[in-house]
Amino acid sequence: MGHHHSSTGQANKKNLIIAMIIIGSWMFIQFLGGLWTGSLALLADAVHMFNDFSNLFISLIAIILAAKAATKRRTFGNHRYEVLSSLLNSLALLAIAFFVVKEAIDRIISPQDVMGGAMMIIATIGLIANIGAMFALTRGDVKNNLNMRGAYLHVLSDTLGSVAAIVAAFIIYFTDWNIADPILSILISLMIAFSAFRLLKDTVHVLLEGTPDHIDIEQIKQDLLQMKGVENVHDLHVWTITSGIDSLTVHLIINPQYINQQDALIQANQYVRETLDIDHSTIQIETDDMRRFEDQNI
Template structure:
């Protein structure tokens, strides 16, 4: 998934499949009277938007840094994941409202037609999800799009079950129940992505790093006497930036530079920090805490 050409081909095929599914489900839902098919069609329409946005930001994120964007464009994928996730939640809430209404006012549904369209949708959604599965493991942007497709696959499978029950027993209430279950599942899977993307956009620090251990490990390097004014934040879910003021014994700058590589190696190998900036000092700030804190936001 790191190859742009291959990624582009996959995204294009996934987009094409979703457009075809959307048209089929809109027509099938209108003709059969199935809310779950229509809701799935809206979801697939959102998938098409999600895939296009995901691919676009994936390409942007690979651009080199510039004088105006000195950290590059990797956060474009985080914005895409955030927008896709918010869209999913909004769509799910709309589906919940529609399903609740239909629970109290069930309508006749053509279960046979609903079943045929759902089977086609399931196959196409499963193929789309498999295409993006590999890239979803280490990329929030692709994961948000992957969840779109996976939730559609589960939705279509639920619609298949509903279509069978309606066709055999005329249980039309199954249609809104399936819609409710899918909507709740989508919200359940999407909330963690929203939390993670907000944390990154707010320049939050990774929660899996023990900063007391970081301080202890740095102080174990012979010559370092104190660590303060530490700032840690994420550019994306795979890029962690670390900056700190480090007090050292009085020495020449050329001697102090010899400490930079051991510091980077320690932070990179043990804590997964990918970008390190260190300001070396002798006495300045030696009594200050690990984290910068004046009781107000940094200025």
């Protein structure tokens, strides 16, 4: 799994760089276009793109730092940098959504004229740029990697912002209803906030060393109890170090009349590696006599 995570990290790094080039090249034009047309949707999208560029850069640095070898002070390595990057991305998305909603409410109270035609052209080109960046990121592991998912959600929020800007521009161009711009900005911001909250929830779950969603602790316990010579299972813990790297610890009490400690360890390790696909595990084999001795000395 370590080699797979390393190769996936290299692919994610390459895709992040491509997305950064696309986002960065269009960001300034979008910002100037928003100032020229007076569109909040375009300005919000440009701010999103600047924030996206920054957070894509943070995600890239996290991947580079996570690839560093483990040290005496960080025996698990630096993989948690990717989780911290995901935390920053989710908080940044929530902050963006809040400030766009706040500005949109001000625009609803005090409507401003918007150049619908120019806004439509700029927003359409922005949509193409965002789709290109999304395509680059989807070539990486955006489903299982929290860091990449955070980067992807940033670009997705920009893509939705571009769609909102196009719809708003269409309405404004044909009806002169300028309030469509802030209304659609609010709707998109609420969608962004919902996705960001889910990302934040998943990230905090990892930081609190919660059990991965795909792991059933009770099923693992039952599987271990069904192994030859295993009489009891305790101190079973499974947590995520970073996306794609899980760890397990467990104590097994065996009956030495049916199996020796070495064979018990071999069968348990085989189950953890092959069935659970977990390479990082610590399995302690005990007998009843050992357990009673430990309890007496607590």
